[in-house]
Every structure is written in structure tokens, then in C-alpha cells.
Amino acid sequence: MTDGSAQHPDAPLRRARSSDPFRWVIENPGTVDLIVFGSAALLLLVFSLGTGAVGWWTLYSVPMVAAGALCRKRPLFGVTVIGGLAVLHLLMMVPVVLGDAMTFYAMFCAVAYGRPLVHGIGVVAGMLGVLAQALFWGIDALLSEYGGLIPAVSSFAMLMIVGTITIVAVWALANLQRARVRQLALTRDRAEQALREREQRTALAVADERARIAREMHDVVAHSLSVIIAQADGGRFVAEQKPEKAVEVLGTIGETGRAALADMRSLLGVLRQEDETSFGPQPGPEILPDLLERVRAAGLPVGLEIDGALDDLPQALGVSVFRLVQESLTNVLKHAGSGATAAVRILRGPQQLTVEVLDDGQGIDPSSDGQGHGLTGMRERMSVFGGTLEAAPLPSRGYRVRATVPLTGPPDAPSRSSSTPALPLDPPRSAHHLPGEPR
Numbered sequence: 001m002t003d004g005s006a007q008h009p010d011a012p013l014r015r016a017r018s019s020d021p022f023r024w025v026i027e028n029p030g031t032v033d034l035i036v037f038g039s040a041a042l043l044l045l046v047f048s049l050g051t052g053a054v055g056w057w058t059l060y061s062v063p064m065v066a067a068g069a070l071c072r073k074r075p076l077f078g079v080t081v082i083g084g085l086a087v088l089h090l091l092m093m094v095p096v097v098l099g100d101a102m103t104f105y106a107m108f109c110a111v112a113y114g115r116p117l118v119h120g121i122g123v124v125a126g127m128l129g130v131l132a133q134a135l136f137w138g139i140d141a142l143l144s145e146y147g148g149l150i151p152a153v154s155s156f157a158m159l160m161i162v163g164t165i166t167i168v169a170v171w172a173l174a175n176l177q178r179a180r181v182r183q184l185a186l187t188r189d190r191a192e193q194a195l196r197e198r199e200q201r202t203a204l205a206v207a208d209e210r211a212r213i214a215r216e217m218h219d220v221v222a223h224s225l226s227v228i229i230a231q232a233d234g235g236r237f238v239a240e241q242k243p244e245k246a247v248e249v250l251g252t253i254g255e256t257g258r259a260a261l262a263d264m265r266s267l268l269g270v271l272r273q274e275d276e277t278s279f280g281p282q283p284g285p286e287i288l289p290d291l292l293e294r295v296r297a298a299g300l301p302v303g304l305e306i307d308g309a310l311d312d313l314p315q316a317l318g319v320s321v322f323r324l325v326q327e328s329l330t331n332v333l334k335h336a337g338s339g340a341t342a343a344v345r346i347l348r349g350p351q352q353l354t355v356e357v358l359d360d361g362q363g364i365d366p367s368s369d370g371q372g373h374g375l376t377g378m379r380e381r382m383s384v385f386g387g388t389l390e391a392a393p394l395p396s397r398g399y400r401v402r403a404t405v406p407l408t409g410p411p412d413a414p415s416r417s418s419s420t421p422a423l424p425l426d427p428p429r430s431a432h433h434l435p436g437e438p439r
Contacts, residue, residue: 034069041066044098057097059091064099071109076118082106083125087132096137103129104170111174112181123171130163164339211290211380227256228299230333252297259294284318285310285346288325292344294331301341302329308348318406320381321346321355324389327374328357329399336361336399357401363393378403 041062048058056301064085071078082102091096103126110122138156141147162348175314236251283291285306292302310318332342347354379389387405394400 028342030073033072037065037068040068056089056092056094057099060085060094060097060152061099064097064102065248068102068105071106072113075106075110075114076111078123079110079118079122079125083129086129088197090132090136095133095140106164107167108170108174110178111171112177112273123167126167126170130160130167134159134163181319191406214377225335227294227298228253230300256294283322283326284315285313285321286318288322288344288346291322291326291329295333295342298333300329300333300336303331303341304344305343306347307346308353310348312344313353317353317385320385320411321353322399323381324355324403325357327378331401332359332361332399337362340398353405353407355403355405358394358398359400362395362396375401 044065044279045058048055048062064082067078067081068083071082082099083106086100087101107122109125110118110125114122134156135158141155142149142152144151191240219366232249235253288306292304295302310321312319324348329342329344333338336342336359339380340359342357342359345354345356345358347356375389375391378391382389382403382405385405387403390400390402392400
């Protein structure tokens, strides 16, 4: 159960961002422009009305300043409105108004925030504005009472030079801003991608851990319950025929239940991360004889043959080998039918470890619903070490589970520990793998 007051890990960072006014200004450009330019246009209108200086300059300047609120979000709209008003007041013989300063801002926004087409339109509009102003003042100097050709050419050339320099400077600053915006967007995308990858890695780790826990739970519960059920079924017959043997059967059931309970406590202790929990040793190949004794006590004759030293295997691989044999024998108890026998062979070679479990039972259990998870768990265990698992019925009768795992280190000197196997350990190699068989 989770605490209702628990907060998202990023909550403090989000609160810090929301309380930082400078970050808010950067992350909300449209709102900032609306406040700044809207207020400026309103103050300009109030000043004109208050001083009685309402004229053509007010009529053009107020909407040009107000249009600046949309230049960053919609640069094409800003260039069109501001540029159109600038040309219009020039045609109305009003050469300069206060709002003409917004033409440079409109061009800046078109280059910095607009698409390539808008970028080009902004530059062309700026140069045309410079040309229009230069022509206006050149013609005015030419037609002036004290003017002439030389003053007209001088005025035209000076305005073109100053205007071009200004346009180039604005263009350069706008390109720097465009590069900065792109860099910020790239950094934000990378941060979001890193966050998504971290969340995905966390989800995969959780899924892997759940799968591992499910395998452990299945191995512990399925094997122990299979032994207990087999003993209980046999115990009813023994209690009727030989009551004195019932005590032995009940003892086996109790020992199996206690062993399963100890395994469950160990697993749950790991999940709870209790430092005070005392964990017993993890099962490995060295306790396979004890496992086989429990299986034999459940009524399944089983033989064991080990070729090669297993005591130097990595602990994780040793646990997987034990669980594979345990699950395979559990499947024999559940599916092979009465009168079946089994054999376990473990062969350690120079480059790989082979584990084989065979039985001479009925092969495929016709009553199974196909929803078992035993083989899936065994394949997952072997795949962790780069190994493979083959599971299929034998051609005549019985079933075989065979796992191979590559080894990186050299084995120790061979040692042989075996008991009489219950059936041949070299079945035909033509058995086919049935991925969907629930054993």
C-alpha cells in the first residue's frame, strides 16, 4: 500500500520552476508579449488622448505596437500587419511615425521564429521598407525649394547605407536567436528523451523483477504442492492398508511444507528488504540428492547422474540448474501418470553445461489446459545465461527436457556421482520442440 501523501519525484523541481519568475518569462513568450505590447499600445493611446495630440501618427502607431504582441507566435501575421501599415502611412504622405520602430522587431521575429519562407519575406520586407523611405526622402529633397539633385542623391545613398546596415545587424541578431532557440529545443528534446528512456528502463527492470519473482514463486509452490498432493493421495491408501506407514507419509508432507514455507519466507524477506531477516543458503546442485529423495518419497523413482564438477558454478547458474531440475520433476509428478520413472543427467563439458531430465510416462498430458508457465520460466532462466531449452515428447513414450548453457571458465577435474538411472539417458535426438506444451 502506498502512502497517500507520497509525491512525484519531480514535484519539488516543478514547484521550483513555477516559483521562478525568470523561467516563467522564458517559457511563456506569447503571454509576455501580449502584456508588454498590449500595455504599451494602451499607454500610447491614453497619452495621445490625454495630451490632445491625436493625429495620423496615433492612428498608425497604436495598431503597429499592438501587433507586436503576435510577432513571436505568428511572425508572418506580424510582418504583414506592421509592414502594411508602414507602407500605408507612407502613401498617405506621413513619412515617419513612432510605430515604424516595430518594423525592425517584426523582421527580427520573422527571421528568428518563422519558417524559411517567412524568414525570406521578413528580410525582403525590411529592405523594401528601407528603399521606400530612401526614395521618399530623396524625392522630397529633389522637390524641395532649397534642394536639388545632389542633396537628393546624398539623402537616398545615406538612408540606403544606414538602413542596409541596420537590416543586416537585425538579421544577424535574429539568426543568433534562431540558433539559440534551436539549441534550447534540442536540449529540451534530449532531456525529455532521457526521461522517457529512464522511465522505460525502470519499467523493464520492474517487469524483469516481477518475472523473476513469479518464476521463484512458481518453482517453490508448484513443486512442494505436487509432492504434498502425491503424498496425500498415497496416504489415503496407506492409512487403510498399513496404518503404521501413515505416520511416515505425514512426516514427509510436513517436511515438504516446512521447506516450502522457509523458501517463501526467504523470498518475501528479499522483497521486503528486511535487514534482520536471516536468509538460508540458496539452493544449488549440491542439494539435488535431497530434492530427489523428496521426489522418491512422493512415489516417483528417479535416478541421478552428474558428470563433471558443479561446485564452482556461479551461484545464479547453480540456482537455475536446481530450479530447472525441480520444475522438470514436478512436471513428471503432475503429467507423466502412474507408474512413471525419471532420470536426471548433468554433464559439464569444457565449453557448456548440459542438463537433461527424462521420463517414461505418457508424454503429453491430455487433460492439461495449455496455460502452464513451467516451461516458460525454465526458458527464461536459461536465456539469462545465453542458454537454450528443448522440451518435447519422446518418439515412443515419455518426455524430455534438455537445457544447454555455455560456460566461459574451464571446469575442474571431472568427478562422477551417480545413482542407477531409471531409464536410458541417450534418447533419440529426433525429438521435436513443442513450444506450447504446458509442462
